[in-house]
Amino acid sequence: MQSVSHQRKTMSALTLVALLGWPVAAIAQTAGTQEIVLERVSYANETEAQQAWRPSDRTAPVRLVHENGRVALEVALPFASQPDWPRSVHDRQVSLDLSGPGEFLLEVSVEPVEAVGYLSLYFRSGEGWYAASGSVTRPGRQVLRFRKSDFRIEEHPRGWEHIDGIRISFWRGRNVDGRARIYRLVAVRHAIAILGPAAAIYGRDPEYRVARETFQRFARLLDDLGLAYDEWDDASPNAQVWAEQKVILVPYHPRLSPEATKALALAIRQGTRVFLNYQAPAELLGLLGVGKARWVGQQFPGQFAEVRFDRQILPDLPETMRQSSWNIIEAEPATADAHVIGWWYTASGEATGKPAMILSPRGAFFSHILLEGDTENQRSMLAAVLIAMAPELRSQIIRGLLARAVRVGHLTTLDELGEWLKTYLPDHAHPAWQSFAEAEQIFQAVREGESEGKAPPINLRELQQLRRKLVEAYLSAQPSPHVEGRAYWNHSGLGAYPGDWERTAKELSEAGFNMVLPNMLWAGLAHYASDILPRSEAFQKYGDQIEQCVAACHRHGLEVHVWKVNFNLTNAPRSFIDQMRAAGRTQMTRRGEPSNWLCPSHPDNQRLEVDTMLEVVRKYPVDGIHFDYIRYPGPDNCFCPGCRQRFEKEMGVKVSQWPEDCVSGPLRSQYLEWRRRNITRVVEAVSREARQIRPGIEISAAVFPDYPSCRDSVGQDWVSWVQAG
Numbered sequence: 001m002q003s004v005s006h007q008r009k010t011m012s013a014l015t016l017v018a019l020l021g022w023p024v025a026a027i028a029q030t031a032g033t034q035e036i037v038l039e040r041v042s043y044a045n046e047t048e049a050q051q052a053w054r055p056s057d058r059t060a061p062v063r064l065v066h067e068n069g070r071v072a073l074e075v076a077l078p079f080a081s082q083p084d085w086p087r088s089v090h091d092r093q094v095s096l097d098l099s100g101p102g103e104f105l106l107e108v109s110v111e112p113v114e115a116v117g118y119l120s121l122y123f124r125s126g127e128g129w130y131a132a133s134g135s136v137t138r139p140g141r142q143v144l145r146f147r148k149s150d151f152r153i154e155e156h157p158r159g160w161e162h163i164d165g166i167r168i169s170f171w172r173g174r175n176v177d178g179r180a181r182i183y184r185l186v187a188v189r190h191a192i193a194i195l196g197p198a199a200a201i202y203g204r205d206p207e208y209r210v211a212r213e214t215f216q217r218f219a220r221l222l223d224d225l226g227l228a229y230d231e232w233d234d235a236s237p238n239a240q241v242w243a244e245q246k247v248i249l250v251p252y253h254p255r256l257s258p259e260a261t262k263a264l265a266l267a268i269r270q271g272t273r274v275f276l277n278y279q280a281p282a283e284l285l286g287l288l289g290v291g292k293a294r295w296v297g298q299q300f301p302g303q304f305a306e307v308r309f310d311r312q313i314l315p316d317l318p319e320t321m322r323q324s325s326w327n328i329i330e331a332e333p334a335t336a337d338a339h340v341i342g343w344w345y346t347a348s349g350e351a352t353g354k355p356a357m358i359l360s361p362r363g364a365f366f367s368h369i370l371l372e373g374d375t376e377n378q379r380s381m382l383a384a385v386l387i388a389m390a391p392e393l394r395s396q397i398i399r400g401l402l403a404r405a406v407r408v409g410h411l412t413t414l415d416e417l418g419e420w421l422k423t424y425l426p427d428h429a430h431p432a433w434q435s436f437a438e439a440e441q442i443f444q445a446v447r448e449g450e451s452e453g454k455a456p457p458i459n460l461r462e463l464q465q466l467r468r469k470l471v472e473a474y475l476s477a478q479p480s481p482h483v484e485g486r487a488y489w490n491h492s493g494l495g496a497y498p499g500d501w502e503r504t505a506k507e508l509s510e511a512g513f514n515m516v517l518p519n520m521l522w523a524g525l526a527h528y529a530s531d532i533l534p535r536s537e538a539f540q541k542y543g544d545q546i547e548q549c550v551a552a553c554h555r556h557g558l559e560v561h562v563w564k565v566n567f568n569l570t571n572a573p574r575s576f577i578d579q580m581r582a583a584g585r586t587q588m589t590r591r592g593e594p595s596n597w598l599c600p601s602h603p604d605n606q607r608l609e610v611d612t613m614l615e616v617v618r619k620y621p622v623d624g625i626h627f628d629y630i631r632y633p634g635p636d637n638c639f640c641p642g643c644r645q646r647f648e649k650e651m652g653v654k655v656s657q658w659p660e661d662c663v664s665g666p667l668r669s670q671y672l673e674w675r676r677r678n679i680t681r682v683v684e685a686v687s688r689e690a691r692q693i694r695p696g697i698e699i700s701a702a703v704f705p706d707y708p709s710c711r712d713s714v715g716q717d718w719v720s721w722v723q724a725g
């Protein structure tokens, strides 16, 4: 059931058409769509209606009711009066071939809505059923859409061509009495069908998944173009139905059955346009005018990297379509009316001389499958090929492309964007209004070109231009609060050009940044003139990096928030690490392995962390300081002898089994709490003292996103830091 998304789609199409002033009737259906009315509720009287729709399972007979000039079948739903009654059942006998339609529309209403959990539409075929379900989501009349691919099989149906019954059931929702009304049931057959391998036959085939994905890719492109379509598989090909189809797309079928091949061949002979991709029986390729098909693997990676199209032959085509194919089915035009419309090019832009796409009056052939990637050009390619195969789809496709082009951000139409601009930019001198006006002009031009029936080629550049203007208008109208930080996190502490913070700051400022977070110190290393930490090679080579950074950034209006990697000794000099380890200040895992991290419970380490960050605040006019690695490395740390001693002393406990009692034993939660406290103490001391040194300084931290589990895993209770201010 896809009623929700389909209704949304219909809504946007309607909005657009209302906007364009095109007749609504024209979009009610795709060109070439056929509707078969299965139930229109046109009975002479109630008795006749009751004879047509037979109730069972304790269901009351239908009633014929009039509602604002429309006639409906009413179904009583006594869910409160009959607490054990699960659903209503009404059956009608029919004799229908429904193998053509790809979609069914059921117009209903339910009062009250909550009486019904969902409704089911069944088609009976011999000893089995096709069944699909949908939900009534709001009061009043509404159309539910059921795609054929939504129907599940119950028992053993004979096939869609032998439908002998229709059943409609409303299933219990809440325990309230209600009623449902049925207004119409229509089968819809679209001009376009996508054909893929049947899951029942090919589900275990290793290529099935790829075929399915490619099928879905085509389906999404059609959705983008605003085109409805039928979804087919080749479980039981119906040659007659296939031959009545306007367009059949075969995105990828690794092994079409002989029956399906025969049905497609008949369809092509009778005028159906077929778009074959990659592997296809030679017979079908021949009918399209494609010959000498043979598999060709790439000779080097990037040999088949791009398709360049011939817009002389088909002006609607995009210039190019990128996709990295590793093999192709090389083929040539075999009839005078078949032409190569696209050629393969290598990644370095050289012609391979191998055709990528061939078009004839009977269809098209693409030499590989459409891969994930260049969606925009794929969409344009498909639009052009569809228009070539079925020109009557043209205006609908252009409407689809236009509708897509005007969808910007959260807004779906030009009108919506105009309203939004009015709200946020009452000043019409703002450049966003200029962009919007230009977009409107392009839109009008495309629309007029269409409505005058001139059918000019789809001007893709114009559509792209339209889109670019609208995006410009949308983005430049975004409110820009002055507190917004657009920050650059610099890990080297040297900027983008070592030794030249001036250039980095200038370029960042020109690019719209207003904040820099340079990593100037680690647990055992400083890129500035530290009196506490070892000075780095970068400091020796380029001089005091904080000093240079702050001076340059402030010249260019950028804030500087100096970033420290806490506790982590990764790039500290060996001598410093050895010195810390000798003093018992480094961490140990629970198995007693040494870690190159300072132990957060050691008072000298806490003081070192605090003093180094305060040194930065004291010596330089920084706008903020930024903690990173302000935590333990993981749940295995720290279990050094010092931790045991300090834990016992501070918590007033005695650990009998070290470290088991603290890892998973009775003291675990106390130990975790104590671990958190060691980290929080550093954060708390730095932020308190830094604010004494420079009131208004900003304090930030890079933290784990998986709160609250990071409280236990790494001792990082950052929500409590925020709450404490």
Ligand SMILES: [Zn+2]
Pocket: 586, 587, 588, 599, 600, 601, 602, 638, 639, 640, 641, 642, 643
């Ligand atoms: Zn420790």
